[in-house]
Amino acid sequence: MSEGEKIRVMIVDDIVDTRDQLEKLLFFEKDIDVIAKAGNGREAIAMAKQYHPDVVLMDINMPDMDGIAATEAILTQDPSIQVIIMSVQGETDYLRRAMLAGAREFLTKPISADDLYKSIRHVHRLAATRPRAVAATSDSGGASGGAGGSVSEGQIIAVFSPKGGVGTSSIAANLAVALRQMTNKKVALLDANVIFGDLSVILNLRSDKTIIDIATRIDDMDRELLNDVMATHTSQVKVLLAPPDPQRGELVTSDHIRAILDLMRREFDYVVVDTPASFQDRSLAVLDMANRIVTLMTLEMHCIRNIKLFLEVADLLEYPHEKVMLVLNKASNRTGIRAEDVEKNIQRKVSLQIGDAGQDMTFSINQGVPLVIGKPTHQIVRDVVALAKELVTVTKAAETPGQQAAPDQKSGGLFSRLIPKR
């Protein structure tokens, strides 16, 4: 798909009028060509094989074979095709199913011309810049790697906040499950909060094996030991739990964390880390090694102040700008502080907002069932899915894995790391 070539679009809808309307909307777009139209899922599969479209506009509700089944079949046939699902309002559960099937975008009918053009160009651009995460991806043999099929390192995603209590553990758990549901790839979740780890409660995982079983045998650590110690959540996310008490947590060092993450990124496609709210060595080890740091902020003055400080620290540590992704959690317009004003003040854009789930989040923690599973149509789940999608989409940071710390600067705390730089 070289520059200058037209985007080849196939329209799939059982209603003739809809097909024709969509074609008319696209007719005057110079960079878009409608190359095929299909009236049902089966026809779509055959036509995709014959015409190799770049983008498929797929209706969800069709007799015989629906849009989700057709999407799955088309992507198994040719994973490079980008599918945009079209649905009528209210079919929110379809969003999740469509994503699981490998769809890239979700448009709600009636579709505005603007949304249609934007979506087609957006998915087409993405196709050129990233490997595809397909539901049919193999589930074995380590990180699945990029489109070339070579085994490569997975992404380490640190969920972090310089302020405690803002939702780091809840978002990390939901994000890991969403990534698994969306990509069907190998997803690990590490509870790096070794003193007061919460993930066993949030995910209702009971296991007597924890990170301690690796830390105490670190020289013998290999994929078998890692696999044996990690607990398996019902979502198929593999979780390395924190020790059962703070005393044993103290035995886990930053070097242990580094070695464990190094093995994890070779074994998994995505490694989500619940990172402690501190600048101590264990947290810094995670932040250094992360490809992306999902930095959670709430609209509270003390949190905003800490975020500002953290962004300065991230600059001093020479983390690339795109590595730190600012995400607003518990976003609401009832706090007396507006996100836009904060952005101006800290001179940094908020990448994404996760709404305030109120008691629903607490309820889900008490149940031990993440909202992504317990309430898949909840607004917060949409926000978390959007976050997961963003992380899957941006691969640039994957090419610059976080190895910023020189070997002799890796430990010794933030102070000794920064002093030479000032």
Ligand SMILES: Nc1ncnc2c1ncn2[C@@H]1O[C@H](COP(=O)(O)OP(=O)(O)OP(=O)(O)O)[C@@H](O)[C@H]1O
């Ligand atoms: N988006 C949200 N909407 C509503 N409540 C939320 C949201 N995210 C987290 N919470 C709530 O915030 C509280 C703290 O969540 P959590 O334990 O995940 O935070 P944390 O940052 O990991 O805390 P700690 O610093 O203690 O590890 C919980 O009561 C949780 O239900």
Ligand SMILES: [Mg+2]
């Ligand atoms: Mg926590």
